Ligand SMILES: Nc1ncnc2c1ncn2[C@@H]1O[C@H](COP(=O)(O)OP(=O)(O)OP(=O)(O)O)[C@@H](O)[C@H]1O
């Protein structure tokens with residue numbers, strides 16, 4: 445590329461659509477302000493414009509992009525790109541072939557290609573595309589799509605595939621497109637990281653998130669902040685779980701006790717939002733308080749926005765699911781994602797009905813979670829295993845023959861911490877896997893002991909930026925199980941009823957010294 449031409453930076457890629465403009469600003473103003481807010485590359489897409497009008501518009505936009513040193517690509521129309529001297533073009537599968545476009549534009553222009561399958565992606569890379577627009581991530585009104593939205597995991601499959609191609613002639617870059625906004629940006633970037641190597645996409649492409657707002661500069665700034673978080677601060681971006689992955693178990697134990705101490709000492713009181721089931725809601729609120737957190741059970745969809753900035757962590761538990769509750773869960777998870785608030789997902793009885801399975805699949809596709817916690821049958825249902833069956837909310841039988849492989853593999857696939865409860869609890873972030881051998885059979889004799897584990901995890905994993913989710917999860921799991929052991933050993937506990945009340949007392953009484961001395965933890969991977 446000639447020195448005077450702008451550098452290809454795909455971090456925040458704006459695709460225009462003049463049909464979406466809010467009315468108060470022209471397309472040129474919108475692009476200008478969006479660039480000031482942090483857009484790094486612009487594609488002018490005018491599907492219905494007459495050639496002359498398209499060229500006039502492209503010249504005006506080019507002035508703005510050149511001033512900012514940002515590349516301008518023209519969608520589909522090689523003639524328009526040539527006429528105005530744009531920096532390149534973006535083509536789809538139905539447009540002129542990549543080889544022809546390259547021949548016409550020469551080696552120095554940027555050519556991007558929309559790809560929707562492994563085959564299309566491979567062909568575009570082999571044909572010398574400068575970048576791929578991998579789509580469609582989510583359903584959108586912007587463009588009539590012929591292929592079903594693939595969700596982040598489908599996008600990741602394509603990204604992973606192209607990065608594995610032997611001997612590419614140039615570095616492979618890619619963005620994804622389709623329904624991306626500031627709410628899902630971090631989730632999309634996190635969950636499209638390759639399974640081998642943890643390599644993120646180069647950026648995200650947006651249309652309506654910027655074009656349809658009154659404040660394109662602000663919208664672009666928000667997107668940039670989210671992309672920066674995902675690429676630099678999300679726990680998947682950090683040299684991940686460096687604490688949990690140290691060989692020295694003493695280091696892990698100390699980190700766990702530190703996380704516990706922060707809450708116990710009162711130096712931090714996490715505000716733990718729950719949208720949980722009707723059976724356990726009161727027990728979970730009391731457990732949260734007893735551990736040093738502050739519970740807040742906000743469920744109404746319209747009410748999710750206001751408290752969101754001060755929520756420390758969010759528990760989503762589908763125990764007594766109803767349609768209206770799902771709307772509230774979606775609104776809460778959307779806000780949590782915007783604020784990078786850790787989400788603990790408890791897929792209660794997910795194997796019991798197709799409805800539950802569908803709700804969980806959609807929540808995971810659209811928002812993901814930082815922690816998924818379930819008993820063996822719930823994890824089996826999610827991971828697509830037939831090995832462990834459920835009966836209602838309970839897991840049947842003795843569990844998996846290889847629980848470590850199951851939790852580790854599922855955690856890798858979901859890009860989150862997975863906690864599988866039972867007589868032995870397994871916790872994994874996909875790289876390190878631990879067992880916790882604390883707890884008491886009386887926990888299985890009261891309802892909601894699994895749901896209270898969700899509360900405990902969320903209480904200790906109160907900040908994605910400051911707490912390693914696996915360390916926080918170990919702290920929550922060990923603390924609640926030690927409380928159960930202490931309660932069960934008391935003379936005044938005569939059975940499940942007195943155990944239930946005493947269990948809360950012992951969560952309140954547990955000291956960091958007891959955690960340190962009595963936690964039975966084993967590294968399995
Ligand atoms: N036999 C046992 N020995 C020790 N701890 C146990 C035993 N059974 C369950 N637990 C503990 O109880 C807690 C809940 O785990 P469990 O697998 O029973 O959850 P669950 O089936 O989801 O519960 P629920 O549906 O009642 O909420 C975990 O902390 C686990 O360690």
Ligand SMILES: Cc1ncsc1CCO
Nearest residue numbers: 721723763764792837892
């Ligand atoms: C019994 C029960 N049914 C739905 S949720 C719940 C609480 C334990 O998971």
